[in-house]
Amino acid sequence: xxxxxxxxxxxxxxxxxxxxCLKCGTCLSVCPIYRETRLETESPRxxxxxxxxxxxxxxxxxxxxxxxxxxxxxxxRCAAACPNCVDTxxxxxxxxxxxxxxxxxxxxxxxxxxxxxxxxxxxxxAAFFGNIAGKISAGGIIDMIFGESKPALMAGFFKxxxxxxxxxxxKEKKSGGEKIGFFVGCLDNYFYPETAxxxxxxxxxxxxxxxxxxxxxxxxxxxxxxxxxDEAKDLARRTIAAFEDRGVTKIVTGCATCADIMxxxxxxxxxETGEDFAENVYDLVGFLTxxxxxxxxxxxxxxKVLFHTPCHLGQGLKLADEAKxxxxxxxxxxxxxxxxxxxxxxFGGIFSFDNPEFSAELRDKRIKSILDAAPDMVVTACPACRxxxxxxxxxxxxxxxxxxxxxxxxxxxxxx
Amino acid sequence: MAEYGRLTEEIKNELKEIVGGxxxxxxxxxxxxxxxxxxxxxxxxxxxxxxxxxxxxxxxxKIAYREKIPVVPRGAGTGLTGGSISLKGGIILSMTAMNxxxxxxxxxxxxxxxxxxxxxxxxxxVSKHGLFYPPDPASLKxxxxxxxxxxxxGGPHCLKYGVTRDYILGLEAVLADGTVLRSGAKVxxxxxxxxxxxxxxxxxxxxxxxTEITVKLxxxxxxxxxxxxxxGESKSASEAVAAIISKGFLPSTxxxxxxxxxxxxxxxxxxxxxxxxxxxxLIETDGDTEGAEKSAAEIxxxxxxxxxxxxxxxxxxxxxxxxxHSRRSIAPALGQAAQFKLDEDVVLPVSLIPEGVSKIKxxxxxxxxxxxxxxxxxxxxxxxxxxLQGMEQKHMEAAEAMLKDICGYICSRGGVISGExxxxxxxxxxxxxxxxxxxxxxxxxxxxIFDPCEILNPGKMxxxxxxx
Numbered sequence: 001x002x003x004x005x006x007x008x009x010x011x012x013x014x015x016x017x018x019x020x021c022l023k024c025g026t027c028l029s030v031c032p033i034y035r036e037t038r039l040e041t042e043s044p045r046x047x048x049x050x051x052x053x054x055x056x057x058x059x060x061x062x063x064x065x066x067x068x069x070x071x072x073x074x075x076x077r078c079a080a081a082c083p084n085c086v087d088t089x090x091x092x093x094x095x096x097x098x099x100x101x102x103x104x105x106x107x108x109x110x111x112x113x114x115x116x117x118x119x120x121x122x123x124x125x126a127a128f129f130g131n132i133a134g135k136i137s138a139g140g141i142i143d144m145i146f147g148e149s150k151p152a153l154m155a156g157f158f159k160x161x162x163x164x165x166x167x168x169x170x171k172e173k174k175s176g177g178e179k180i181g182f183f184v185g186c187l188d189n190y191f192y193p194e195t196a197x198x199x200x201x202x203x204x205x206x207x208x209x210x211x212x213x214x215x216x217x218x219x220x221x222x223x224x225x226x227x228x229x230d231e232a233k234d235l236a237r238r239t240i241a242a243f244e245d246r247g248v249t250k251i252v253t254g255c256a257t258c259a260d261i262m263x264x265x266x267x268x269x270x271x272e273t274g275e276d277f278a279e280n281v282y283d284l285v286g287f288l289t290x291x292x293x294x295x296x297x298x299x300x301x302x303x304k305v306l307f308h309t310p311c312h313l314g315q316g317l318k319l320a321d322e323a324k325x326x327x328x329x330x331x332x333x334x335x336x337x338x339x340x341x342x343x344x345x346x347f348g349g350i351f352s353f354d355n356p357e358f359s360a361e362l363r364d365k366r367i368k369s370i371l372d373a374a375p376d377m378v379v380t381a382c383p384a385c386r387x388x389x390x391x392x393x394x395x396x397x398x399x400x401x402x403x404x405x406x407x408x409x410x411x412x413x414x415x416x
Numbered sequence: 417m418a419e420y421g422r423l424t425e426e427i428k429n430e431l432k433e434i435v436g437g438x439x440x441x442x443x444x445x446x447x448x449x450x451x452x453x454x455x456x457x458x459x460x461x462x463x464x465x466x467x468x469x470x471x472x473x474x475x476x477x478k479i480a481y482r483e484k485i486p487v488v489p490r491g492a493g494t495g496l497t498g499g500s501i502s503l504k505g506g507i508i509l510s511m512t513a514m515n516x517x518x519x520x521x522x523x524x525x526x527x528x529x530x531x532x533x534x535x536x537x538x539x540x541x542v543s544k545h546g547l548f549y550p551p552d553p554a555s556l557k558x559x560x561x562x563x564x565x566x567x568x569x570g571g572p573h574c575l576k577y578g579v580t581r582d583y584i585l586g587l588e589a590v591l592a593d594g595t596v597l598r599s600g601a602k603v604x605x606x607x608x609x610x611x612x613x614x615x616x617x618x619x620x621x622x623x624x625x626x627t628e629i630t631v632k633l634x635x636x637x638x639x640x641x642x643x644x645x646x647x648g649e650s651k652s653a654s655e656a657v658a659a660i661i662s663k664g665f666l667p668s669t670x671x672x673x674x675x676x677x678x679x680x681x682x683x684x685x686x687x688x689x690x691x692x693x694x695x696x697x698l699i700e701t702d703g704d705t706e707g708a709e710k711s712a713a714e715i716x717x718x719x720x721x722x723x724x725x726x727x728x729x730x731x732x733x734x735x736x737x738x739x740x741h742s743r744r745s746i747a748p749a750l751g752q753a754a755q756f757k758l759d760e761d762v763v764l765p766v767s768l769i770p771e772g773v774s775k776i777k778x779x780x781x782x783x784x785x786x787x788x789x790x791x792x793x794x795x796x797x798x799x800x801x802x803x804l805q806g807m808e809q810k811h812m813e814a815a816e817a818m819l820k821d822i823c824g825y826i827c828s829r830g831g832v833i834s835g836e837x838x839x840x841x842x843x844x845x846x847x848x849x850x851x852x853x854x855x856x857x858x859x860x861x862x863x864x865i866f867d868p869c870e871i872l873n874p875g876k877m878x879x880x881x882x883x884x
Binding site: 020022023024025026028029030038039040041043046049050053058060064065068083084085 | 441446449452453456513532534555
């Protein structure tokens with residue numbers, strides 16, 4: 001019963017995977033959204049049912065359907081918990097790809113994520129002007145006018161750019177040693193250049209040589225979230241090409257999301273080419289755990305440390321315990337683990353732009369559990385989580401600092 | 417057959433006024449998402465209402481009663497027999513917004529909760545007081561206490577501690593006409609009048625809508641020892657079950673896995689279970705540390721006697737968790753081994769477990785449909801999983817013929833066709849096999865008193881009456 005003239009998508013390609021869902025409801029217990037709203041329609045199982053209905057022609061997959069398909073943090077908990085191994089994350093990405101085909105993508109988001117984010121040059125320009133704008137509005141004028149509304153978030157994104165970015169100031173050293181490719185990722189490059197420098201420093205301290213392709217910016221996560229699959233494919237090809245012929249044995253990134261996307265989505269997008277590449281992709285935690293070389297430095301870090309597990313690290317890459325082990329191995333650090341520690345920060349990429357209030361609600365819950373544990377510092381391994389938690393801590397009036405794991409370890413070097 | 421009224425716009429508006437627009441759902445998307453439960457069958461309701469308090473439930477029922485609209489209460493929708501699906505359209509009453517723990521009272525050993533509380537959340541809340549709510553259905557992380565009460569859910573702990581019914585002391589429930597009824601009290605002994613609480617528990621939403629539950633709590637056992645035993649034969653494992661019980665032990669868990677379950681788990685998870693293992697028992701003893709260890713040691717003797725060639729025990733949580741791996745992997749592995757599985761939860765007197773396992777294997781071979789048998793065994797409850805290669809008519813017909821044979825055998829030996837999943841609508845064809853005709857007829861009369869217009873979860877539990 002399609003409304004006249006309305007285009008419809010073809011979801012039949014997903015049917016086979018959808019049939020694997022036995023409707024047992026295990027995913028309800030882990031979904032950060034369902035746990036808040038307790039609405040079946042917004043649960044992973046519910047969304048799979050909607051997809052199945054759309055595939056069978058029993059549901060007119062239009063506006064509300066699109067809204068629901070996008071109402072997902074992409075945290076991957078449902079896929080990890082599914083007893084029947086339904087790859088919900090891929091199914092939702094595929095569904096969004098079908099959706100973008102006939103429903104389109106909001107023009108601002110398309111411009112931002114398919115033109116700006118993948119281009120280092122455009123991002124740098126935006127960073128430059130954003131930084132100036134940020135300085136002008138340093139008194140929080142934007143926040144005062146818009147609060148936590150969508151324009152404020154978008155504007156806030158640009159104004160908090162750090163200038164110069166990591167890449168703008170980076171000069172590759174001609175040092176010896178095994179060459180490791182470093183995929184910087186957009187957030188560390190523009191928001192946390194110091195962290196990117198610390199990752200390079202860490203690699204060098206461990207006897208590696210870092211190779212940083214200059215023309216890369218985005219891994220493609222936002223494109224996949226928006227269903228811009230073809231653009232994501234192009235970007236994946238570009239990323240892979242940038243590391244080709246550079247003599248690198250492994251590729252490391254300090255962003256759990258980038259690592260998860262390159263490791264798990266690239267094979268899905270590009271088949272064998274993606275698989276070959278993915279095999280050598282490491283998040284920093286995974287790299288430090290598996291490289292076989294000891295961490296540098298033995299200096300002491302005093303204080304209670306809490307590790308916030310990014311969803312893509314814990315669920316996607318399954319490295320939550322490894323990250324905590326690294327922290328525990330640092331002399332002096334007292335590791336604290338609050339009850340229910342592995343919860344989502346509520347960012348979820350595009351999700352936080354589309355649903356700012358709900359995203360903030362999830363964030364504030366997470367902040368409360370962090371503050372209840374009274375740590376001296378919060379360490380994480382994803383710049384997006386870091387930004388979200390930092391924002392939350394400031395809103396809660398806390399002066400607690402959030403560090404990237406690389407900052408934490410290199411702090412140890414300088415302390416020693 | 418009852419005649420139902422139509423949900424006109426006018427009635428919908430009346431209902432919307434009760435719960436508010438935010439808790440009134442009727443979009444095509446919402447109808448799809450509230451059409452199923454874990455039985456994987458689908459029937460769309462007309463609307464979904466999410467009441468937040470008993471008063472709203474009462475007002476909804478008054479209207480439903482006046483207009484003859486079907487009402488199906490629903491928790492998390494994790495039931496396996498279709499209990500929370502609306503076969504006749506009408507209203508799905510989603511109880512998930514009534515999810516507050518109203519009190520935990522260590523001095524009285526009770527907790528009072530709303531039906532939408534997730535079972536694991538109740539476990540957590542009472543454990544902070546050193547207390548224990550034993551029923552532990554497999555879906556406890558997702559399912560709700562209201563659903564547990566409506567189905568009288570079980571779980572591994574029920575061998576020693578009993579089922580949900582044994583832990584419910586009192587209820588508040590809304591009757592078909594909207595009357596609010598309270599039964600039971602916060603007391604351990606109560607013989608005042610008929611035990612309506614125990615009647616409503618397990619009534620699968622066919623008698624009333626449960627809106628508040630008073631549960632009994634017990635002190636948390638101080639320590640638990642887990643034992644994993646490998647057998648060279650399924651049969652010797654099942655004999656060990658009967659032997660443990662008959663020698664006077666009451667483990668807090670006594671789980672059995674047959675050869676098919678083991679092979680399927682190994683194939684899909686690669687846990688490294690040696691190929692000579694054809695039967696597994698997972699046993700837990702609990703209590704004070706000394707007692708739990710002593711029982712575990714004595715049970716180990718029985719296991720060895722019955723031919724276990726490997727027995728491993730663990731006390732700390734991480735190691736215990738490891739021993740649970742194979743048992744926990746069954747459901748997911750079976751999901752991958754078959755296109756579709758039917759999970760039956762038959763119960764036999766415990767002494768008949770060894771015979772039951774062989775007999776069910778025989779029936780499976782006769783019908784050519786493989787079965788994996790595992791489950792709580794210690795309490796006589798076996799999960800018999802029919803592994804079907806499809807959901808088409810021919811597969812379902814073959815499965816039905818086989819189920820008739822299994823249920824026939826179970827009933828002929830004094831067992832029952834469902835220990836914890838309930839009847840819903842999937843087991844209706846077999847209910848009269850295991851119930852005395854006088855009992856079935858009395859149940860119908862009770863249903864008729866509670867729900868004369870058949871608006872509460874219609875089409876469930878009872879086969880349609882054949883009129884002469």
